[in-house]
Amino acid sequence: MKYISVILTGFGNVGHSLVNILNSKKNVIAGQYKLDIRITAVIGSRYAIIEEQGIDLQRLSNCDKHSKGIQQYGKCLYEIVNSKDLLEKLEADVLIEASPTNIETGEPGFSHIYTAISKGMDVVVLSKGALVQHSKEIQEFAHLKGARVKMSGATAAALPTIDLAQYNLAGNDIYKIQGILNGTTNYILTRMHKKNISFTEALQEAQEEGIAEANPKLDIGGFDTASKLLILANTIWGTSLRLKDVALEGIENITREDVAAAVRDDKTIKLVGEAVRESYGVRLRVVPIVLENSNILTRADYKDKAVVFYTDLMGTMAVVGGASDPKAAAAAALKDVINLFR
Amino acid sequence: MKYISVILTGFGNVGHSLVNILNSKKNVIAGQYKLDIRITAVIGSRYAIIEEQGIDLQRLSNCDKHSKGIQQYGKCLYEIVNSKDLLEKLEADVLIEASPTNIETGEPGFSHIYTAISKGMDVVVLSKGALVQHSKEIQEFAHLKGARVKMSGATAAALPTIDLAQYNLAGNDIYKIQGILNGTTNYILTRMHKKNISFTEALQEAQEEGIAEANPKLDIGGFDTASKLLILANTIWGTSLRLKDVALEGIENITREDVAAAVRDDKTIKLVGEAVRESYGVRLRVVPIVLENSNILTRADYKDKAVVFYTDLMGTMAVVGGASDPKAAAAAALKDVINLFR
Incomplete structure (x- = not known):
């Protein structure tokens, strides 16, 4: 069994779906891919949960989405001053970036992705903005740092496009x-x-x-x-x-x-x-x-x-x-994580 | 640059196409995937070419397909008594099995695949017979020996089926x-x-x-x-x-x-x-x-x-x-080799 620690930025529709899927598919993922995928931090826009041993996915999946849900979870809760600074202090194998996207600035996704790569983390990108604005920069920086970038969820979600190519x-x-x-x-x-x-x-x-x-x-x-x-x-x-x-x-x-x-x-x-x-x-x-x-x-x-x-x-x-819903987009991110570490 | 040695069994339409593609795409494969793929042996039904430094693909691609072409190549030519016995004596990273298939016996593909796996080689399968007859046996034996088996070319050739799943x-x-x-x-x-x-x-x-x-x-x-x-x-x-x-x-x-x-x-x-x-x-x-x-x-x-x-x-x-021709089937095998070693 390979243990994979994940930081999730963004807890909207897709982030919440991902927590649901990881919770309900835990045994399948362990059996079929020999992976124990644990979310050690969820960073929303106002609050973050940080649990080094892995967040209780059952508990979190019963909470609402967005900041409200993060607050409901209660345990190990932090108020965010700056999500990039917080990310800087954390360690994990992979960042799943699912923040609300802004295709004109690429933020806050780009800051998250850049920080993760600078720490040598692999990145699975769901938010389009950073890739629209800084695609080549991200690829080159990842190459330099020996990090890998996957982005199935950022192009057509469930439909294989980038990975097909x-x-x-x-x-x-x-x-x-x-x-x-x-x-x-x-x-x-x-x-x-x-x-x-x-x-x-x-x-x-x-x-x-x-x-x-x-x-x-x-x-x-x-x-x-x-x-x-x-x-x-x-x-x-x-x-x-x-x-x-x-x-x-x-x-x-x-x-x-x-x-x-x-x-x-x-x-x-x-x-x-x-x-x-x-x-x-x-x-x-x-x-x-x-x-x-x-x-x-x-x-x-x-x-x-x-x-x-x-x-x-x-x-x-x-x-x-390919389904076009938050569950399908979350499944695209799960696929990327599996393919990074299988 | 990663050096990959390949044994090719079968030099019919698909085997010949594969030699053509490897020859014409040598620089692209090196540049994009950092792979130096060399065929060190081609084993046909009657003759084999064995060149430890890698067969001259330009020369071989100018020859006809089938035994006739293998004979034309001339250099380092062996007459085959038993292809399985010959394979037993050779070393390489991967076997590409493209012999004429018999879906009732699975031979000669199955003997080739089994021998390669027993030597710890990875296998890329194009001929259907062995997989139709011995799918689970091959998977289990490969798992035991730490060998990997790819089979894009055996299901719908260019069309991604197994790898999509x-x-x-x-x-x-x-x-x-x-x-x-x-x-x-x-x-x-x-x-x-x-x-x-x-x-x-x-x-x-x-x-x-x-x-x-x-x-x-x-x-x-x-x-x-x-x-x-x-x-x-x-x-x-x-x-x-x-x-x-x-x-x-x-x-x-x-x-x-x-x-x-x-x-x-x-x-x-x-x-x-x-x-x-x-x-x-x-x-x-x-x-x-x-x-x-x-x-x-x-x-x-x-x-x-x-x-x-x-x-x-x-x-x-x-x-x-997805094209349905020998070139497309050969491309499916190339894809499998790249994905094994990239």
């Missing part, structure tokens, strides 16, 4: 990637197609169902798709492209008429993120495309995601599906 | 697998659907195009699909099921009328391999199924393959595509 397609030259990487926009477009409603109506429905946020700009405008595409491209090709390098068009201007016209032609409109390696560099765009219904990307409906990789040796490879 | 879905409980695992039958069914021709006509076309073999029984009867399904199920769930445990129905009795009826209902007939973990054990069947066109498996046409995994944490995950 790096592991299952090892040895291949990937020259193009196309994907439906955002569940919210795909949900809205699917509703527009199936119910012949307007963008505004579909968005409102998605908001009522808790799928779109009150401020849906990041999803609707294509920024979330662009962020994931950027992380994929920069990680796979070692480039250091920025959000401003992505030609960006959201779905807010797609009309009922556009959808009706596509349907008449037996086609489907999807918001597609596309990365193409050209001779002069990598070209990135996020744009609504009218796809033939024979295109595999049209098989991803509602919150489903899909990615297609174009390779030199293995042809075209598509992955479709 | 073991790596990308690590930590998940997989409770069902459905797949289109045989390119030949899928090609025939696709032709019947698109051209409204009979099974006999479609088979004949496939034979003329070199897609179906002169004796197509293994493909048409579902045995190839059953073999791959069996390897997947036994590896993922640790069962020791046999070919006789697979409820088997081929595509030979599908008529033009069956296809026409399916098309009328906006459906598609596919030969599906299905493994379901029930409370009493694992149930396996290979059977033509009339699928709704919304089913992702209907996106695999002609020689395409597709697999859907049903999981507890990550929902449903489908992979579709």
Whole structure:
């Protein structure tokens, strides 16, 4: 049995789900992978729990999420002045970074990740911001410090994208990637197609169902798709492209008429993120495309995601599906931890 | 740079392709993965080349495939009395087993694999027979000897199946697998659907195009699909099921009328391999199924393959595509070698 100590930053939907999964799968993980994964610290935005022997996951999973839940746990509780300073003082094998993300500053994720790497810890990243802003810097610093960085949960959560490219397609030259990487926009477009409603109506429905946020700009405008595409491209090709390098068009201007016209032609409109390696560099765009219904990307409906990789040796490879919920994202982080230490 | 010595058994289409790829990708593999992969022996059915410093891949890739090519290489040539005995005398880091397969005896692959494992070598398996007949035995013997076994090329070649289950879905409980695992039958069914021709006509076309073999029984009867399904199920769930445990129905009795009826209902007939973990054990069947066109498996046409995994944490995950040719199968073996030693 290999003992793995974990610091978890962020105790929102995904962090809480991860605690639930680690608690309920403890025996399976021990039996199948010979791993004893213990969370020794949970660092929220206001409070932290620190237990060197491992936090009682059963107890914590019964608490609410966010700071309220951390307070409920009660034992070994610390009020946070600065999460980076706190992290500096702690030791563990791996940091799982699941703080709320800000794709413009990359914080607080970047500070957490940088601190962990400087201490030689491996990092499993769920929050996109730091990777969007500092992908190459993180990779290079990790290389320097002998730390490893995994990021399945930061691209399309449950759907394998980064790990598919790096592991299952090892040895291949990937020259193009196309994907439906955002569940919210795909949900809205699917509703527009199936119910012949307007963008505004579909968005409102998605908001009522808790799928779109009150401020849906990041999803609707294509920024979330662009962020994931950027992380994929920069990680796979070692480039250091920025959000401003992505030609960006959201779905807010797609009309009922556009959808009706596509349907008449037996086609489907999807918001597609596309990365193409050209001779002069990598070209990135996020744009609504009218796809033939024979295109595999049209098989991803509602919150489903899909990615297609174009390779030199293995042809075209598509992955479709994967749940889009906090549990699935947490499972992506668990997968990364298992694959780091199995 | 890590030096990896490889013994290759089998120099047919796939073995020859592997030599080509290793030759042309030498610099890429060195740069990206820091691996210097050298083939130190190629063991065909009648002749072997043994060069401790590594075979000249450029020279060998210019030779024909099969025994003829091995003879053309000329240098360091041995006539084989017994390939197992020869293998016994050799040392290397990994065996890549790509001999012609016999799914009823598992030979000569099984002897090769067993000998390599007994010497503590890791094994990358491309030939299905040994795994169909002796999956659990091989796994247990490898575990005992501290050897590792990879088998991407034995299930659906380029399409990630085993490695998707073991790596990308690590930590998940997989409770069902459905797949289109045989390119030949899928090609025939696709032709019947698109051209409204009979099974006999479609088979004949496939034979003329070199897609179906002169004796197509293994493909048409579902045995190839059953073999791959069996390897997947036994590896993922640790069962020791046999070919006789697979409820088997081929595509030979599908008529033009069956296809026409399916098309009328906006459906598609596919030969599906299905493994379901029930409370009493694992149930396996290979059977033509009339699928709704919304089913992702209907996106695999002609020689395409597709697999859907049903999981507890990550929902449903489908992979579709992947080239079906000797180069793609060889690339699957290369991927396994890289992932063993990266």
